[in-house]
Amino acid sequence: MRIRDILRVKGASVVTVPPDTPVEGLIRQLAHHRIGAVVVSRDGVTVEGIVSERDVVRTLAERGPAVLAEPVSAIHTSQVRTVSPEAHLEDVERLMTERRFRHVPVVVDGRLSGVVSIGDVVKNRIDELETERTTLADYITGDRT
Numbered sequence: 001m002r003i004r005d006i007l008r009v010k011g012a013s014v015v016t017v018p019p020d021t022p023v024e025g026l027i028r029q030l031a032h033h034r035i036g037a038v039v040v041s042r043d044g045v046t047v048e049g050i051v052s053e054r055d056v057v058r059t060l061a062e063r064g065p066a067v068l069a070e071p072v073s074a075i076h077t078s079q080v081r082t083v084s085p086e087a088h089l090e091d092v093e094r095l096m097t098e099r100r101f102r103h104v105p106v107v108v109d110g111r112l113s114g115v116v117s118i119g120d121v122v123k124n125r126i127d128e129l130e131t132e133r134t135t136l137a138d139y140i141t142g143d144r145t
């Protein structure tokens, strides 16, 4: 399975925030959309960074509540790993496991075209395994149509 197959089902919309958004506003966005990370972008298509709930928790623990008034750009990750829609699900799974992050933006020709979360990866992996299991069970029991 490729990333484009996942995006076909879940859609290409991505929540973004401009870099000057206060961290307090970022938290409201995360809560409102019930998501764990947003892409930092001024124009909504160019990836300038990524910021997740982990960045908020870590900097709150390090610097205290003053962080809430700081811009997102003060806590985001600027070296973002992205993938193309042609990437294989297994490769993204490996990337997330090795680099220990749970979100990967999808980019085509420098333009943000979706995001894949660890939840999407796990869901699609389970679906894949379930289909494989059913096919094998049908094959073994001779229940092929």
Ligand code: AMP
Pocket (backbone or CB within 6 Å): 036, 037, 050, 051, 052, 053, 054, 055, 076, 077, 079, 080, 081, 082, 100, 101, 102, 103, 104, 105
């Ligand atoms: P996450 O597991 O996605 O909540 O993110 C854990 C850490 O990795 C945070 O510091 C994020 O800013 C960073 N991060 C998340 N996704 C990416 C990515 N695709 N590329 C680089 N860093 C990321």
